[in-house]
Amino acid sequence: MDDSQQQQPAALQPPKIPWRRDPAVRALFFQGALIAALLWAIVTVAGNTARNMEERGIKIGLHFFDDVAPFSIPLDFFPFWSFTLGESLYWEVFVIGVQNTIIISVFGIIGATALGFFVGVLRLSPNWLVAKFAAAYIEAFRNTPLLLQLLFWNFAVFLPLAPPPRQSWTLGESFILNKAGLYLPNPVLTGIGTVIFTVSAVAAIAAIIAMRKWAKKRQEETGKPFPLFFASLAVLIAAAVLALLFAGEQVSFEYAELKGLNYRGGARLPLIAFALWFGLTAYTAAFIAENVRGGIVAVAKGQSEAARSLGLHHGATLKLVVIPQAMRVIIPPTISQFLNLTKNSSLAVAIGYPEVVNVWAGISLNQTGQSLVIMAMTIGVYWVLSLLTSAALNYYNTRVQLRGR
Amino acid sequence: MENGNTENTEKPAQNGGAPPQNGNGEMCMSLNAVNKWYGEFHVLRDINLEVCTGEKLVVCGPSGSGKSTLIRCINRLEEHQEGRISVNGIELNDDLKHIDEVRREVGMVFQHFNLFPHLTVLQNLTLAPIWVRKTPKNEAEEMAMHFLKRVKIPEQAAKYPGQLSGGQQQRVAIARSLCMKPKVMLFDEPTSALDPEMIKEVLDVMVELAREGMTMLCVTHEMGFARTVADRVIFMDEGQIVEENNPEDFFNNPQNDRTKLFLSQILSH
Ligand SMILES: Nc1ncnc2c1ncn2[C@@H]1O[C@H](COP(=O)(O)OP(=O)(O)OP(=O)(O)O)[C@@H](O)[C@H]1O
């Protein structure tokens, strides 16, 4: 009697699993082991490096940050933070490297996304020639090494194509193109000029926002569409012209001038930066185009048939029905393409664009020997950039997910 | 082939002489010696068909006989290679303007609904009126609610298609087509992807639409629907129209052997 009563609750409980077969315990064990192994490897490597560095008389630390960097950065075009030989410090080298990495990545991502979508859509064009051309582009760019492409664009295309400084292509005094890059007039604002330009820029943006609202409202009320893009462009141009007129004497332009062998002054878009941007964009766009194509194909055929049978045109069908649905297929692999582009920008070392690997993990490390600190910081930069990119796009991704599925 | 021959001689007489009772005699759609191939495969063979405004046609036939292809040619989801198709006097050819015009006149309901899953029910209904007809948004929404009421699901307007039952989705699809104010409605097996209890709610909507005088061309095997609504039933086999008759005679007194076989198979379960 007693026995059976005691056994009853025991039988209801789940049978006891030996800890060796419990998945939770196993997972914990393997994770623990992995972390321990990693820590051991890091400590060993770091310890070794530190000992080596001490033997060579290098003191590990951040003290070198405030030393003057005894080299010039090969090309310095960034407007926010510029480098002065003999004055700039090591930490400024780092900042310049990071900002150049960010700049090329942001513009590369913008360019690759636009070109990738365009080519991806063309790839599915009903026009045979257009579709084959897009396919050829995708295959050619995906299947050759990026480093080769960057060298090709820089050394085989853009550099030979552009004239030497003395034979620069010029458009009046304002636009000068040569091997060093494209020179534009640099606006110099004095006195009230700054205020006028700031005000007109703000006013133009406000006007465009108001116009968008108005156009949306009008379309909802009357059904009439409005050419927003051209109207916005007109507003921007009008604002710039008005500001120029009002500022009068308070704004002047600094033009680039030929001094010795090279042009000086003005605002310069270096040819290397353009070549790098072009190479990264063209390469990454080929991958994004494939993602876009895949995403569009994944949208059921019935969707575009339904849209067409309602009278929507090919373009409107793509824009309103197919692409919004394709987005949830396109975005995840495109996030990784954005991250790839950011990481690939470090290949710029080969053509001399001063991004973070070039000036920090390269030149600065050679000069100071502070490999531990510098490498950790450089890796950290890419991690942070990756995390930020993923976070932004994951946020967007959750917003385009379908409901009720 | 004897059968085919006798019919071919009968048909013009039937069409030219006495237009079917429900139509008002005005020609709405005509297909003239239409032929279509998929590569080597001859899907539509010499199709001749005239439909008057207000007429209701039911198309049936075995799987693969070309029923879907036929009605998809009428709004140019498929291209025919020979013959002429015209809708409301607009000839369907390579002229994009004609294709646009025809698609605006012709609504289509698919077997698998093909609602836009990323848009709400209301947005599904207003999309084409806003972008194609340039209807003001408020007006488009009012009209959408009007048609949602007619298909008896106004309370679902804010939901997404994925949140509705199959029957509700198909009714939304019908309403979506109606929002474009079509002159003709094409249905391609609108109930064959539905559970039995949902079939009725969709058929009810279609019957009501028929009563209101819509010109309809409907591929379906719902014989009850054909009997109540159709002015004519068309039987297709291997890309040909092999029999064409009023529902009464079609079901009770089929002429063609293939029709007899088909009907016995359908009606046996
Ligand atoms: N895109 C295509 N390419 C090649 N053959 C096709 C294509 N679409 C349909 N077919 C063929 O054409 C024939 C007619 O197809 P269709 O879809 O019109 O038949 P159906 O009568 O609607 O059949 P079901 O009752 O199964 O829907 C079939 O044999 C089919 O295999």
Ligand SMILES: [Mg+2]
């Ligand atoms: Mg079919």
